Every structure is written in structure tokens, then in C-alpha cells.
Amino acid sequence: MPLNDLVDYFNREQRRQYGDAIAPRDTLRMQGDVVVADYAGLVLSSRFQPILPLCQEGVYGHEALLSVHGKGGPLSPQALFMIPTSADEIVYLDRLCRTVHALNFLLQPDTGGLLSLNIHPRHLASVRQDHGLAFEQILRQCGLTPEQVILEIRHDPTGTGDPRQAVESYRRHGYRIALDNVTSAPTATLWDALAPNMVKLAPELEASRRDIVLDAAARFGTPFTLQLGLATDLALRHGLSHVQARALAPPAEGLTGPTWRRGAFP
Template identity: 35%
Template sequence: MNDTFKLPAHPVPVEIRRDWPRAEFGIDPIQGAVTEALGMRLASAFQPIFAPDGVTVLGEEALLRASLRRKPLAPPAAFAAARASGLLVAFDRLCRTLHLINFAAYARPQRSLFLNVHPELLPAVDAHGAYFERILDSQGFRPHDVVLELLESDAVAAEPEALQRAVGNFRARGYRIALDDFGHAHANFDRLWAVAPDYVKLDRQLLKLAASDATARRGYRQLASLLRDTGALVLAEGVETAAQRDLALEAGVDGLQGYLLGEPGYRV
């Protein structure tokens, strides 16, 4: 990391030091806190989630930015490399900790951090949850500050009992739950009711289709209404045009996320 400054030792939790004794952390003037693992350079980007007014920021979704030999590497490929090395759980912890370190540097009160949960970690949620809680505490956060995102496709693929057990464990620890990409390919209401999420993020393709088709527009409004009736807050993903924003607001969504309002970016 010749192009970074050293990160002071104290912000890095001891658990991460144990998992990655050779990992080097640093401060990049553009990317903020960065680290290296498995030959990859890792950084955090954040995309804001806005209230319907388009001004108030409700939370931010943390997104992994990985590169290998200075070439961008998609997050699924980065996690696949960790899985192949038998280090998936440790790699997930490292990424979440990096996100927390960066978020802690600028986070404002009342903003939630949305973190993705890798589906293969659901069966290990008991041990993993306790471990991650210590990391949260080391960075000055509580579980209630975090919203854990589960992809709807992963929730559908998971064993129902394992999914309910994992979600119940997360909730017992104080985390909130979001069901991401709802309606991608299909909308599974059985799993929706089983998860009973605090947030449902409507898949971006639904909004794109609704903006170009009157029947889909009515369906989008009806789906948002049905989801809100379950007690969940509904977030519209993929808001890229003013017309899509207006459509989402017309449907009564509780939050907006997309390039029109805020692109993913580094926080320094």
C-alpha cells in the first residue's frame, strides 16, 4: 500500500487482527480506509437512501469495491475467491469491518447502515452474530444502527426453518432486516411473511417497467400498498429519472435509492 497512509492500530478490532494477521490497513486520500486481503485491495463505497422529500438521508448502503492488480473486481468474484480459499466467513467480517470504519468516520445521528448478508453465512449466524457484535461495539455502533439486507432470491432458496432461525437470531440481537430486490423474477410472499422484514426494497426492474407501461404502473402501486400493509417500510431502488421518482412517490414508498438522487461514492 505504497499510495496510502498507515491507519492507526486502535480502530481495527482485535478479532480482525486475529483473522488477518498480515492484513495491512491504510488511509487512501480518495477511498478512505482501505485494506488488502487475498491479493485484493478492498474499499467501501456508500449509496444514500433518501426519505420521500429527496433531501433527508435515512441511511446508506455499504458496497464493496474490490480490485486485483489495479483492475476492478466484482464483489461476487471477490467473495468467490474467499470461498475458494476457505475464508468466506473471515472475509465477510473483514469487509463489514472496513465498511464500519469508513462509516464511523462521517456518520451522522439517526442514519442507518445497510449491510448485505452473504447467504452462505445464514447457517452460522449464532457464532457469526456474536462475533460481529463485538466488532460493532469496537467502532461505537449498536446492532440497532444496522439494517441487514437479505436478497429475496437467497431467502427463497434457503431452507424455511434455517431462514426463520437466522432472522430470529438477528432480531433478538437488535438488528433490523431488509428484504432486497423484492420482485426480481418473482415475488414470493410466503418468504416475505416468514421473514417479516422491517424494510422491503423493490427491485429496480419493477420501477423501470412501471415507468413505461400503464398496467405495470398500477401493479407497482398495488404491490407497494400490499407491502406496507404487512408493516414493512417500502424502499424504491433504481430511481434514475425524475419520472421514476414521481412514480415511486405516487405509489407511496417510504424511501428512495438511485443514481438520480445519489450515486455510490467514497466517504473521506
């Protein structure tokens, strides 16, 4: 399906599912060579940051990062998700962001490896059942499958949310799971519930706590580990498998991971 037709299709499906009050006409649109979405007077767009392996045969991917712009300038994604007032609107906005990312990923001329997408905690709590099914249908329209996608679930050190039901559903559909922004050692219960394919440590995580988390990741069989912002030499020294750092490869509209990877591993 041509891209313009695909954008029109998603706009019709959103209106059908959520109604005009939540999903007004033509929310998704082309802006030059990329897809953007309009929401509450703001423009939502994508930037991709490489997730780079430290061994030549390691899997690579790109995390899709949300850019939010209004008349007053840029806005943080955290501020954006304070706007919705209902569970349905949270689900709509979270899927809208991921649809923008999937369409822009589709537009890239070269393979970007795995596509890593953030799931907002309020989305996990708002979807009642069969997490991942609706987004799987969106992905397949974009020529992607859940097996190509990592869903990033933010670490909640207070333990106020229980992601087990959502994660089990995501896994049934084939998605990989990442535990994101780890600021302290997750509980054994959380490790067991998520069984994450990837753990992404917060930049500020102290060395002693990093070692505890990495030991637990090894015990629970988590294959991929990275600490955001670390340079390659430090990542190797700490036994990490991947790097994701602005100094190495900053977020960009296009995919840059494979080129950097070929340069790093001649």
C-alpha cells in the first residue's frame, strides 16, 4: 500500500475506533519526507537513536524517540502525556506515537535492525486485555512484525504497577521486552514477571548498583544489557553487550546504526 494511502487508512481506523472527539480527522500527515501527527495543537515526530552491539555478531536496533513541538517551542514527552484526561485517550495517544514511529521506520531506505518503542505506564494500566494485538495489526500494515519490535517498559522502583498480564500478552504476540531506565535493583518478582530480553540502565546508576543489576540479569538470563550514555570502552569494561550514547550516535531522523556498526567492525 502506498504511504499516503496507508496514512489515510490509519486516520480512518483511528476515527472509527476512538471517535472524532479523540481522533479528529487527518491526525497523521506527511510533512516533507516524514510522517508527523497533530495532537492538542502539538506536532509529534520521530527521531531514531542506534542501539549498537559491542560484538560483531550482536543484534542491533534503533530506539524511536518522540519529538514534540508547539507554537512555544519543544515540549517533553512527559509533559505531552499529562494532557489526556481519560483511559481511552491515553491508549489512543500512546498508539498514535508508536504508529508515527513505525511509519517513519518504514520510510527508511536501509534496514534499521530491531525497532525499540516505549510503552507509557498509563497505557499498560488502561488497556484491559490482549495487550499488543491492536498494535500488531498496525505493524503488519507497515510491513513489520512484533518479532522485529522491542517494547520498552519503564522501571518502577516503587512497585506500584504490575506489568505481568501485559507482558505475558505481549510475549504471546511475539514482541521482545526491555526493562528501561533502571535506577535501582529490580525485585526478583519483577525479573520473573518481565523476563526482559534487554535491560537499559539509567545513566546515573551508581557502579555498585550497576553490578547488582548486571548480576541479576545474568542469573535471570537477560541476553542484552546497556547503560545509557556510556562510551564503548566503559561498556566493554563493565561487561555490557550494547551501547546507546549521544556521543557515539545521536538521535536523527534517519537510521544510522548499520553504517556506524560497519565502521566499528571492519
